[in-house]
Amino acid sequence: MKLVFLGPPGVGKGTLANMFEERNNIPKISTGDLFRENVKNKTELGKEAEKYMNSGKLVPDEVVIGMVREKIKNMDSYILDGFPRTIPQAEALDNITIIDRVINYTATDKTIIERLSGRRTCPKCNAIYHTKNIPPKKQGVCDKCGSALIQRDDDKPEAIKKRLKVYKQQTEPLIKLYKQKGILVDVDTEKPLEKIYEATLKAIK
Numbered sequence: 500m501k502l503v504f505l506g507p508p509g510v511g512k513g514t515l516a517n518m519f520e521e522r523n524n525i526p527k528i529s530t531g532d533l534f535r536e537n538v539k540n541k542t543e544l545g546k547e548a549e550k551y552m553n554s555g556k557l558v559p560d561e562v563v564i565g566m567v568r569e570k571i572k573n574m575d576s577y578i579l580d581g582f583p584r585t586i587p588q589a590e591a592l593d594n595i596t597i598i599d600r601v602i603n604y605t606a607t608d609k610t611i612i613e614r615l616s617g618r619r620t621c622p623k624c625n626a627i628y629h630t631k632n633i634p635p636k637k638q639g640v641c642d643k644c645g646s647a648l649i650q651r652d653d654d655k656p657e658a659i660k661k662r663l664k665v666y667k668q669q670t671e672p673l674i675k676l677y678k679q680k681g682i683l684v685d686v687d688t689e690k691p692l693e694k695i696y697e698a699t700l701k702a703i704k
């Protein structure tokens with residue numbers, strides 16, 4: 500099964516993709532995680548991507564498309580988390596493969612800002628927590644691998660504002676595109692995580 504998890508920053512795409520990877524064995528491919536890995540390892544790709552990420556801008560299409568094409572070329576099942584994010588990226592994906600379902604996660608801006616402000620992530624295993632909503636068992640420590648949790652550089656108020664603006668301008672048009680193709684299902688995320696998981700499961704069956 501080939502899935503795309505679409506939605507604004509902080510809506511919960513990564514959290515849900517992690518749940519599907521663990522419970523349903525569908526590998527998660529997060530372009531954000533791939534870029535952060537490259538930034539951490541100070542690769543050329545990471546140095547290029549960092550310039551855009553920290554200020555909340557999108558990394559140029561040709562960089563992202565090349566990276567994803569290489570990653571998925573021999574895979575027949577995955578969740579794309581954070582890709583595509585522009586019309587050219589969606590067109591490129593169309594030329595690479597056929598997507599079975601696009602899940603469009605929704606939430607209000609107020610919820611999104613609250614989720615991003617309290618987010619903590621594990622730099623080692625990419626587990627995602629929230630200081631209030633989904634706290635780790637021990638404050639500041641990853642339940643899964645014991646690493647110290649961090650706050651992402653792009654979860655600062657200015658970058659959050661920019662990311663929401665960029666989402667509305669460049670990514671929201673994809674909703675119409677995938678609706679026209681008849682493969683998009685909306686999933687409201689203003690509810691407990693288990694309910695969102697169940698709604699997603701129903702949407703992909």
Ligand code: AP5
Pocket residue numbers: 506507508509510511512513514515529530531532534551552553555556557558559560563580581582583584588614615617618619627628629630632633653662688690691692695
């Ligand atoms: P990326 O890492 O993809 O960031 P994003 O799309 O902005 O999405 P987020 O990771 O911020 O949010 P999410 O929806 O995964 O939410 P999460 O599950 O963490 O991209 C980062 C940057 O990389 C981009 O800005 C860009 O520069 C670059 N990039 C990446 N892909 C690109 C592309 N295709 N093209 C160009 N550039 C690209 O949850 C958020 C918080 O909410 C967490 O704290 C979580 O615990 C909590 N939470 C989740 N669900 C719930 C719930 N139901 N109830 C309560 N709390 C919840």
